Amino acid sequence: MIQILNEDGEMVNEDAMPDLSDDDLVELMRRMVYTRVLDQRSIALNRQGRLGFYAPTAGQEASQLGSHFALEKEDFLLPAYRDVPQLIWHGLPLYQAFLFSRGHFHGNQMPEDLNAVSPQIIIGAQITQAAGVALGLKRRGKKNVAITYTGDGGASQGDFYEGMNFAGAYQAPAIFVVQNNQFAISVPVEKQSAAKTIAQKAAAVGVPGYLVDGMDVLAVYQVTKEARERAINGEGPTLIETMTYRYGPHTMAGDDPTRYRTDDMDDEWEKKDPLVRFRKYLEGKDLWSEDKENEVIEKAKEEIKAAIKKADGQDKQKVTDLISIMHDKLPYNLEEQMEEYKEKESK
């Protein structure tokens, strides 16, 4: 397993250390702290009924943000339902992420300059699509990649294998990240496959596969960065397995992790907290302080508050809105129904 920082924030692999400036390192920490606050606030807002569907992210900051930090703005992101943080750092306004959670189409209307699709609910579908995006980038001669994420359970889907196999066959610039957070809802990773790692599944399609400490933001960043370089140099896709953990439930829709997880396991993984170890590392370099962290926390809380307010102000969806986004040119049945609902809505 590739690791650069150990649990105590000590450098254990100097050779692999990425070429990141002090500002970059601070920015990485800032994003991780911000995202942890976002998770805490999202859970609270969900409990208050002010958010809808929400898949907690605490514990996965290094995996999600370390990999995202290795990307360029022009790279194309195909997230799964838990990968809202990457979307936000790629350029999705926060209030739109909240609208996605609530179930409003505007939440999915990616800004024109954001190269991403909205979070995928069908586990695996993003993988075959990523192969197509990557082939498209290659055919257009762009020096960019398609990156997509799934979980440990997702690695059992047919589309996971097909997508990687297609990208391999076309040597397309794709990065497939499997965030192995040990559980697919209640099913532990050991019940998904007899394979000892998910990374080794790369061998089935003839592409490189790496197992990374997913609680180590520097390791995740570096491995993704290298995968990106290979991809844009025409050397094809890479599979990256990040060993990580979600501290919260699967989603906020009634999942209770105490049914399948022990306190011991939670404790063990909390010692590996990506924020704790990176904080120690940065404090050792005099790049981080409690004041700085509090500043980030306050800023996050403020922005979240403003974003929720903005989401509250969004116009309610009408059936005519939903009809209008079905086709370029409406077929007769929808034209008829459009008239019907226009009349209803005018009353």
Added chain:
Amino acid sequence: MAQMTMIQAITDALRTELKNDENVLVFGEDVGQNGGVFRATEGLQEEFGEERVFDTPLAESGIIGMSVGLSTQGFRAVPEIQFFGFVYEAMDAVSGQAARMRYRSGGRWHAPITIRSPFGGGVHTPELHADSLEGLMAQQPGLKVVIPSNPHDAKGLLISAIRDNDPVIFLEHMKLYRSFREEVPEEEYTEEIGKAKVKREGKDITLIAYGAMVHSALKAAEELEKEDIDAEVIDLRTVSPIDIETIVESVKKTNRAVVVQEAQRQAGIAASVVSEIQERAILHLEAPVLRVAAPDTVYPFSQAEEVWLPNYEDIVEKAKQSINF
């Protein structure tokens, strides 16, 4: 004008669009060097290169999923599913993804994909090659489903399908691929998706059909004429959305209708045609709208096709039932 079979007309349409628009990509299993298992893409890779016309790994879900991804990069994918019975492998990619792309992104993305696929009985294919599964597709909002019955329509409708900015399922009946030739213009032309065509005018009863059943309905109309029954035959050409206007207009004139499909009675799209007629023209009906369809069993073992598939005699019988109601 040239005499073409339906398969030649399809190749011609693909060639026309590959030439017209550099974003058009044709791909699937064996569509490249081999020119397709039915020769629908013959010569295209040679003419346009491997970057435009290429083979894929053997995986239908991957093929359609990849098409969705290519859409985001401005490509116009024309993937092939070798036989439509294999669409089950790709149902999520087709109905769960491509069909919903524009809606789920609020118009930010769209999927200008044309999925070509052969289907249809009467040529003794092995299991799950000939099944009529257009009914499944017709139930998915976001998809249009086109089924041509002749070379002329096949070319015009395929060009329209490829130019459509939303996904179109283009189903090609295997029995019609080479069963006859007709005059097809060599230049480009389009046929409007969602528009039916009156193939034979009549005043006593309306026969509504699509695919290979159009020819059975035309033959039935000839038989009926011998008994002084003047049947109007409508070829739907697009089974989703259905051209209600043409159907209702005809039914208002003839006051009777039979809907004809090759699919099983519980499948296909005949039931929706019947519903639309009864909602919109019940006061014009002299008899209930009847359906000709296959039995509700799994598609027959090839030797049983003859006794199982609906034919012109079944249509004649139903038409008389309606007349004598």
